[in-house]
């Protein structure tokens with residue numbers, strides 16, 4: 001058993017997968033998570049795990065069989081529509097088979113993914129209700145770092161891994177540019193579920209400055225996002241009262257989607273739970289930090305992207321695998337930890353940049369008048 005002291009901040013997919021991979025290699029670690037418990041917060045919709053991404057990682061973590069039991073290997077068929085309802089592509093109708101790389105992508109609900117990962121960890125790995133405020137170099141132990149939480153300090157870590165997502169406090173230790181770091185991405189989503197089963201996995205409408213995205217989830221439900229590209233203060237100035245979901249959705253549709261096909265608007269209106277407005281953010285494409293011994297980042301903390309290439313979870317899990325391999329390779333020896341971190345980061349940065357570029361292109365396409373035609377052409381080219 002290694003005597004390394006490793007802290008993972010954040011119990012999302014990145015942090016939990018890293019903890020699991022370390023534990024199967026007999027390397028102890030502790031996950032500090034902001035949520036009070038596993039069910040405190042809605043984890044969001046469904047994610048598809050790619051063969052060379054999340055699926056590969058779960059195989060290494062010894063969780064692939066369990067994933068197969070929980071996931072839904074239903075068809076990945078996609079439907080692309082213009083704003084007026086014209087169908088540009090319906091993969092169920094086209095009869096074209098996707099290459100395996102794009103078809104073998106079983107879906108799993110995030111809640112189930114998190115529960116599966118939590119169940120795989122040794123008892124008391126996750127310390128709940130710990131909000132990290134700041135990371136500091138230890139004033140008393142050379143080369144180690146301390147974690148300042150809202151309720152006290154945990155000290156003396158050989159490695160601190162920031163898996164704390166979009167607004168990472170660990171990232172703030174590695175760079176002093178945090179406040180200006182985020183590229184502004186001006187879309188808002190309204191997420192809702194309805195009890196209607198979707199005939200396709202994804203149904204997308206892209207148009208200039210607006211998009212409607214519907215996604216099949218588990219429990220016979222769909223989740224619908226209606227997005228607009230607006231200035232950053234739009235949410236505060238739009239005059240929509242989101243606390244009254246039906247009125248909010250009607251007003252939102254009247255204002256921004258009024259000339260859309262009735263079935264598109266119905267998809268938003270029929271969704272029967274709350275309307276949740278969200279701003280979306282991304283880090284600049286290709287952003288990196290200077291390697292520092294003892295602290296690193298994985299997942300969204302390292303390379304936050306918008307969801308328009310559908311890769312965030314897969315990349316986050318792949319980071320965990322890459323970092324776990326580097327830590328294992330250093331043989332549980334704290335002296336070699338700086339080399340392990342450097343090796344991981346040098347491998348991760350170009351990979352993240354490549355996907356960030358793809359996501360940035362997806363962002364433009366999702367909000368442009370010919371976005372569906374372009375996506376249909378890309379799919380045909382595969």
Ligand SMILES: Cc1cc2nc3c(=O)[nH]c(=O)nc-3n(C[C@H](O)[C@H](O)[C@H](O)COP(=O)(O)OP(=O)(O)OC[C@H]3O[C@@H](n4cnc5c(N)ncnc54)[C@H](O)[C@@H]3O)c2cc1C
Pocket residue numbers: 009010011012013014015032033034035046047048130131132133163164165166167168169189298299300301306307310311312313314315316
């Ligand atoms: C609308 C939407 C749809 C998406 N769809 C897809 C998709 O289809 N496919 C895909 O691959 N990706 C998708 N993504 C991206 C994906 O959700 C993220 O990339 C992924 O969740 C990143 O995992 P993570 O563990 O790095 O971060 P997170 O999932 O954000 O987890 C971070 C964890 O850290 C905790 N935390 C935060 N701050 C602190 C703190 N100060 N102290 C302690 N703990 C803290 C949080 O509570 C959380 O549990 C989507 C994202 C969005 C917003």
